[in-house]
Amino acid sequence: MIDVKLTTCAPTWPWARQTPGNLLQWGPFRFHVDTQVERCDAWVVFESLSQTENTCCPPENVFFIAGEPDPIGSYQPAFLDQFAHVVSGRNDLQHRHQIRLQQGHPWFVEKSFDELASMPPIPKSRDISVISSAKAFTEGHRARLDFVRALQQRFGDRVEVWGRGLRDFEQKWDVLAPYRFAIVLENFAGEDFLTEKLPDALLAYCFPIYYGCTNVDRYLPDDASLKIDIEDTEAALDAIGRLLANPEEYDRSLHAIARARQYYLHQLQFFANLSHVLERHVRSDVTAVPVSLAVNGSFAAAPPVAPQPEAPFASVPASLISRLRRLIKG
Known part of the structure; x- marks a missing residue:
């Protein structure tokens, strides 16, 4: 089995009922939900962390699922930079590897x-x-x-x-x-x-x-x-x-x-959706190392960038500058 640490914004939610037999398994993946594990093959954070967490995991296999749409909330760039992959339908995120996909929100009806x-x-x-x-x-x-x-x-x-x-x-x-x-x-x-x-x-x-x-x-x-x-x-x-x-x-x-x-x-709900992502992107050729993830909002805001004076002729096409130089030189 491939062991996946899953950290969620709702640790009291009955996540197990979304899997056959309440086993928290889907295909080759075994999920450890909102619990501390010393080592895992992949780590997924759904929406937020309540505190800094640590485990031993390949950094290439660390995922974030953004659970809210554009108008609601925001994610600091430094927070997102902790993750190798970001699953989201948002348009306001800047990340080196965003997987554009619905998020698989868990169902609310009280059935397994x-x-x-x-x-x-x-x-x-x-x-x-x-x-x-x-x-x-x-x-x-x-x-x-x-x-x-x-x-x-x-x-x-x-x-x-x-x-x-x-x-x-x-x-x-x-x-x-x-x-x-x-x-x-x-x-x-x-x-x-x-x-x-x-x-x-x-x-x-x-x-x-x-x-x-x-x-x-x-x-x-x-x-x-x-x-x-x-x-x-x-x-x-x-x-x-x-x-x-x-x-x-x-x-x-x-x-x-x-x-x-x-x-x-079988295909779209939280664990099925997540398993499709993991099947495509989890790497087995990488090494587990100590990984620490911090809470969104805990990073210092980036200092404002001071405006730089525009270089002479910055808005003039290079070809025109070359022609001017030739004219000046005669």
Whole structure:
């Protein structure tokens, strides 16, 4: 087995449930999650470290997964320089080897891999669930709230809204499983950023009505969701209305939902996604040495670069300078 130290931003999260048999193994990789190991073949940090950590590992096999999109948070260049590889969908990172890829956020529905992989379609009794929140910190938050209000005005009780500050719930499964459709609204729309929201809907056998990752078809089949643009509110509401007007639409989508669920579980979810990266980039021809990783934000800011006076003729083409010199010399 290839031993992988995995340091996450959520050490109390039930990571093992995302692997067959709760074994924290995927293919040839054995993961040691949020625990100290003296030696490993590779080291992966998901989103952040809570403190400086050390182990013995080949520096060429040290990875970072950035879990947030462009508008949220930042990573110091010196922090990123600690890693040989950075997995991210962000556009604001400068790193010698950035792997542009969705991040495989862990699912939130309270089921294990084994339960989900063997689960048949489940009975449905309600129309549409929306899980949102009252957050209004970013432009994405505010756009999502505005769209939820428009949904309620158009469809009334056929749309049930859940979320922190709106209508609290204890188990995410309970506010997805009874519904045929789930409106899934990310806080950020852009390429290669996909959270747990879309997979959670599929895992609960909901047909997702989706706004977020603009190249989601790179990751999941095109027929596994209905894509909407919440900035074009009327067109989005009309598309949702057409789904609700056709009672057979959900049943026709079941095959696509089932196929997308299995693909996600075996290819896209956190450990499958990470294992694909490790298979391509972990090197076996390198030597383990003591490696220490420091926390983002612990590095001194780079000193400002003093502006340098522009050299004479700096903006003049070199060919013109040569001609001038020849003229001066006669």
